[in-house]
Amino acid sequence: MDNLQQLDFKLVESILQSNSIENLDMKEISNLFLNESSIFNFRPESIFQIDPRNGELIVYNSSRATRPSSGLDDKEQKQKAIENCPICQGKTTGIMDIIHLSEGFSFINKNMFPIFFPYETDPLNNLGTVSFGLHFLQWTSSFHNRDWHNIPAKDAIIVLSRLAALEKKLLLESFDNMPGSLSSSQDKPTYGYVSIIKNYGKAAGGSLAHGHQQIVSSNIMPKQFFNNWSFYERRGIHFTKYLLQENPEELIVKDYGKAVLVVPYFMRRPFDMFLIVKDTSKKFLHELDEEELETVAKAWQEATRVILLILKKIKKEEAYNIAVNNGPGAGLYIEFLPFTQLIGGYEKIGLWVCQESPFKAAETLRSFILELEPL
Ligand SMILES: [Zn+2]
Numbered sequence: 001m002d003n004l005q006q007l008d009f010k011l012v013e014s015i016l017q018s019n020s021i022e023n024l025d026m027k028e029i030s031n032l033f034l035n036e037s038s039i040f041n042f043r044p045e046s047i048f049q050i051d052p053r054n055g056e057l058i059v060y061n062s063s064r065a066t067r068p069s070s071g072l073d074d075k076e077q078k079q080k081a082i083e084n085c086p087i088c089q090g091k092t093t094g095i096m097d098i099i100h101l102s103e104g105f106s107f108i109n110k111n112m113f114p115i116f117f118p119y120e121t122d123p124l125n126n127l128g129t130v131s132f133g134l135h136f137l138q139w140t141s142s143f144h145n146r147d148w149h150n151i152p153a154k155d156a157i158i159v160l161s162r163l164a165a166l167e168k169k170l171l172l173e174s175f176d177n178m179p180g181s182l183s184s185s186q187d188k189p190t191y192g193y194v195s196i197i198k199n200y201g202k203a204a205g206g207s208l209a210h211g212h213q214q215i216v217s218s219n220i221m222p223k224q225f226f227n228n229w230s231f232y233e234r235r236g237i238h239f240t241k242y243l244l245q246e247n248p249e250e251l252i253v254k255d256y257g258k259a260v261l262v263v264p265y266f267m268r269r270p271f272d273m274f275l276i277v278k279d280t281s282k283k284f285l286h287e288l289d290e291e292e293l294e295t296v297a298k299a300w301q302e303a304t305r306v307i308l309l310i311l312k313k314i315k316k317e318e319a320y321n322i323a324v325n326n327g328p329g330a331g332l333y334i335e336f337l338p339f340t341q342l343i344g345g346y347e348k349i350g351l352w353v354c355q356e357s358p359f360k361a362a363e364t365l366r367s368f369i370l371e372l373e374p375l
Contacts, residue, residue, distance in 0.1 A: 003145045012107075015109075017096055030118045038093055038112055042064075044061035055226060057220055061114070067113050067207045085144055093111075108137070111135040111136060116218045136214070138215060178217065194215065194217050200319060204319035238331040239325075247265055251264070253303075256295045258296075260278060261369075266358075280331035283330060306368040307336060316340060
């Protein structure tokens, strides 16, 4: 039977700070983070280091080790964890954006264990090692067991448009909080970097089972954004344009018209997929037109549905990551990375040993995606 446990709308009132992110300016948003007492003891160290070998970034927050975890292994424990879900009980941070879905609602609030936090003192002396920003969570549905794979299509579009609205606010209005970013163009300056990811399942780093996306606005650029940018600088072509030209047709999982879901020819782990927006001049979610947004929402739903079906079939834990590549030079693409294989020592020296061929993976994914009923 479908578990209908959810966050009761009545419980929302006490933690509702704003109905819509659009009603707040960046100063107000920053202050809401600074004044959130539940975050006070879990603030990050606000310093970062760069691995000088490859430019990868490391940020520090030791309090994250104390995060509550609801992804327990034992069946009984799992049930208990659902009943004790802090989100369903409203034991969470102040809400800054809330929207009704066909049933229940979706909302955006602050991560209680942020990896970036607004800086209060002028970091003049150690600029270059100070990291700052804002760390949000978007809860896909107030229902505990609902997420992209099982919400109605029209609700997925609403969730994606709120994600796009937050991305827009952070990139375009952070002029007082963030340095200008490489994505800036003359007619449209952008500030800082907005990285959007999703961890689903304990093995993929999801500490809470209640479905959510993480959104970070930061002064520093994740290495992958930098890689996309370097690719553009080196080759003079957006990475998505390159992929659309070079990725073999046999690796297409599904062509959605405005976007295409593919297995990259350099697949690192079985069933990794990229969703590529075909208009390669688009680099942000908030630049998508209505039709593109609907397309991306639909493909996001189908990609996560096939991932869960395949993981079940190969008897692996339900776990995957999603990463939105919306940095400079990339175009716009979304990575879907099911947790199909562990990361071993060779992978840690940059030699990926993959247990499946991209062509076989694409074939399997195609057969599964064809079977999906509309949501
Ligand atoms: Zn819950």
